[in-house]
Structure formats: structure tokens, C-alpha cells
Amino acid sequence: LGAHDAEAAVGLRNNWKIAQGVRASTSLERVEVLEGPRTNETAAVTGAIEYTRNPTYKVTARLELRSSETSDGVLSTFGFAKKISEEWTFLTKNVYAVTDNKAAEDMSQERLQAGFAYRDADTNRVNALMRYEFRAEDNAYESNMRRDVHVLSGHVNYQVNDRLIVSGQYAAKLVTEST
Numbered sequence: 001l002g003a004h005d006a007e008a009a010v011g012l013r014n015n016w017k018i019a020q021g022v023r024a025s026t027s028l029e030r031v032e033v034l035e036g037p038r039t040n041e042t043a044a045v046t047g048a049i050e051y052t053r054n055p056t057y058k059v060t061a062r063l064e065l066r067s068s069e070t071s072d073g074v075l076s077t078f079g080f081a082k083k084i085s086e087e088w089t090f091l092t093k094n095v096y097a098v099t100d101n102k103a104a105e106d107m108s109q110e111r112l113q114a115g116f117a118y119r120d121a122d123t124n125r126v127n128a129l130m131r132y133e134f135r136a137e138d139n140a141y142e143s144n145m146r147r148d149v150h151v152l153s154g155h156v157n158y159q160v161n162d163r164l165i166v167s168g169q170y171a172a173k174l175v176t177e178s179t
Helices: none
Strands: 006-019 022-035 042-051 057-068 071-083 088-101 107-119 126-138 146-161 164-178
Touching: none
Parallel strands: none
Antiparallel strands: 006 022, 022 042, 042 057, 057 071, 071 088, 088 107, 107 126, 126 146, 146 164
């Protein structure tokens, strides 16, 4: 927005407890330009569900539909966490977005993460995360190319005492691009 542009945003958000450990949420949003070019006006609707009934795993899912003068988009997210033992948890998350650009090329992006988290249950001094991430982008940044990114990383925190935490991280990344 420029210095003299103004927008008004109106929204509605609801959360519902469907059952013990099952929640749903919805939202509606409308952004209207009060002064300036009307290309930033958007409307969006979102729905989500969360399942936490079982204490050993959690599942979340969300879908958002967004529309404007210049583009329409769909964004979906899915998450899953499973406690394997007292100290180990498996985690995964997927985000997928498709944008229909009305004046340019369409675009899609996907981000998948999966890994394991470790928390020292006896002393609570060591925390670690080992993660693989895959990102795929088609026509990202209006470049008409496909980009795939693979990232493998490890993160460790060690709490020496109440005032000192030592952290270490290591990652490797592979990027391929094609037109």
C-alpha cells in the first residue's frame, strides 16, 4: 500500500469443541480497499480440525480458500505427531499452496517436513531434533521453473546448568532447478 492508501479488514472466527479431544474452527475474512487501487481486495474462508483425544498422537488439518482481483488460491496444511516412547516423538507436516494468477503464470508450492524429536525424560538436559525437509516450487517468483530443495538437519540443545544452554546445529541442502 502507498502512503495514501487505506484498507478495512472484517473477519469472523469460530472455534467448536466437537467432542473430547476434537476441535474444529472456521474463519471468514474480507479486506476492502477504502482509498487507492482496489487490486488488494481479498476474501478468504478457512476450516480446520484438530484431534488430540489419544494422548500418544495429535493430528491437525487446515484448508484455506482465498480470492482477489488478481489471484485465487488454495492453502492446505496437515500435521501429525506420534509419541513413540517417553523420550522420542515422530513429527511430520505438509503445506501445499496453489495460486491461480489471473494475469500471470499459476504457481504451486509444497513443503514436507518429517523427523524425530528427542527429549531426555530423566534429566531434561538434552533436546534434539533430526529433520528432513522437501520443498517443491513450480513457477515460483514468476521464473517459469521448477525448483526442488532437499534439506537434512540436526539440532541439539544441552542444558549445562540453570543459566547455560549449549546449542549445535548442522544442515545439508541440495537444490535442483529446471525449466
